[in-house]
Amino acid sequence: MRVSTANAFAASVSSLQRRQQDLTDANERLTNGKRVMQASDDPTAAARAERARALMQRTDATQRALDASRNSMTLTEAALADGGELLQQARELLASAGNASFTDAERRDVANQITAIRNQLLGVANRSDGTGGYIFAGQGASQPPFIDRPGGVGYVGTGGEVRVASEEPLPLTLDGHQTWLSANTGNGVFVTRPLNSGTAWIDTGRVTNPQELTGATYTIEFTDLAPGQKVYSILRDGVATGVFQAPFDPTKAIEIDGMAVNISGTPSAGDAFEIAPSQPNLTVFQALDKVIAELKTPNRGNTAVTQTIQSGLRDIDSVRNHLQSARSMTGEMLTRIDGAEVRVQDLKLFSENTRSAAEDLDMIKAISDFQNKQSGYQAALQTYSSMQRMSLFDYIKT
Known part of the structure; x- marks a missing residue:
């Protein structure tokens, strides 16, 4: 087969251009550190890398949600700590x-100090989250969620919680x-109260046998059986019980249906006390407003005080225990956030490794490949240089 000089030159140039392109591609991959520069380089690897990048974006969004929840819960925990201290x-x-x-004046001074604390507590309850919202606004409010009215502090927020929009259902507000x-009113199970202002007082009481609790309302009524002999009877929802005209001993507890209370002082005939089921409607401000009003009332006897x-x-x-429970819950939320963050970081690391394995370059192999292509290119140059000297004019000169 006859090979013309023009054909040999064209083949040499084509090989040189091809090797130059290969060297340029290898140099570009080496510079960028990427094996897959475009989807056509390796469609399967490119798709795997794209899925890994999408997963990384989701983990970044989750991390931002976790950061927002942590900031909110940290502020909430600090507010509840301040409330408990007050x-x-x-x-x-x-x-x-x-x-x-x-004296009445001294008790009034104490009431004024408690009033100042009460006002501070209202400020804590209306504390801002720093972003235009309020940490106790529930599902949101454009104004402070608690308002001080003549009848007491009321809630004008929207009940419930706002949670972050992520796979982890973590709160932004309480x-x-x-x-x-x-x-809960009373001791959490039942509440005791005097039904009239006499010369005796009743304590908080305690549960002695939870299985005997009935949830009924009891009334302890005192009468005089004889001069100097006090007796009491107990009614359950207005109906007489087995406790009828029992002798009263101030050193011993009065027990009924798994409950025990102590009545101190000297009850008079007609004095009555009530034991009612606890209700979850006691407010922080109501508890303080009640003692403030009573401490400011003059001419009260020692029994009433x-x-x-x-x-x-x-x-x-x-x-205070209720606030402490809420604080404990925020602490648990912060612990959950820490655990969720560890999982998010692990997932992000996995996705990064997956993306790297799909499209990143093996630098050792790439350097070796680049050197090989560089050697091939140099060989092509030398071949082309030799081809240039293969002409009739070169022979004529000699």
Whole structure:
């Protein structure tokens, strides 16, 4: 077969251009660190890398949601901690007002201090989240969720919670009504109260046998069986029970259907006390407003003051425990956020590794391949250079 000089030159040039293109491609991949520069390079790997990038974007969105929830729960936990501390201060002040030597003016001073604490608590309940919202606004509010009305503090927010839009159902707000206005009355099971202002007072009471609880309302009525002999009878929902004209001993508890209460002082004939089921409607502000009003009332006897102190301490303990429970819940949420963040970071690392395996370059192999192509290109150049000298004129010159 006859091979012309023109054909040899064209083949040499074509080989040189091909090797130059291969060297350029290898250099570009080496510079970018990518094996797959476009989908046509490896359609399967390109699709796998694209799925990995989509997963990374989802994990980034989830991470932003986790950060928002963490910031909100951190602010909420701090607010609940402040509320608990203020209630502890109010409790200490109220306990000091039980001093029998206190005058009406001194008790009024204590009431004024508790009023200042109450106003601070309202500010804590209306605390902003720093983004134009309120941490206790529930499902959102354009104004502070708690408003101080003549009849007491009311909730004007929307009940419920706002949660982040992610795979992890984490909250951005807490239900303010549930947090601040829904503590259990009494000791959490039943509440005790005097039905008239006599010369005796009743304590918070305690449960002695949960299985015997009936959920009924009981009334303890005192009468005089004989001069100096006090007796009491107990009614259950207005109906007489087996406890009828039982001798009263102030050193012993009065027990009925799994409950026990102590009545101190000297009850008179006609004095009555009630034991009713606890209800989840005690508010932080109601507990303080009640003791403030009673401490400011002048000319009250020691019995009435003692009853105020005992009932007030009981109610403050109840709302404080309720806030503490909410704080514990926010702590659990922060722990869940930390756990979710670990899972998100693991998923992000997995997707990054998947993307890298699909499209990134093996640098050792790439460098070797580049050197081989560079050697091939140099060989092609030398071949082309030799082909240029293969002409009749070169032979004529000699």
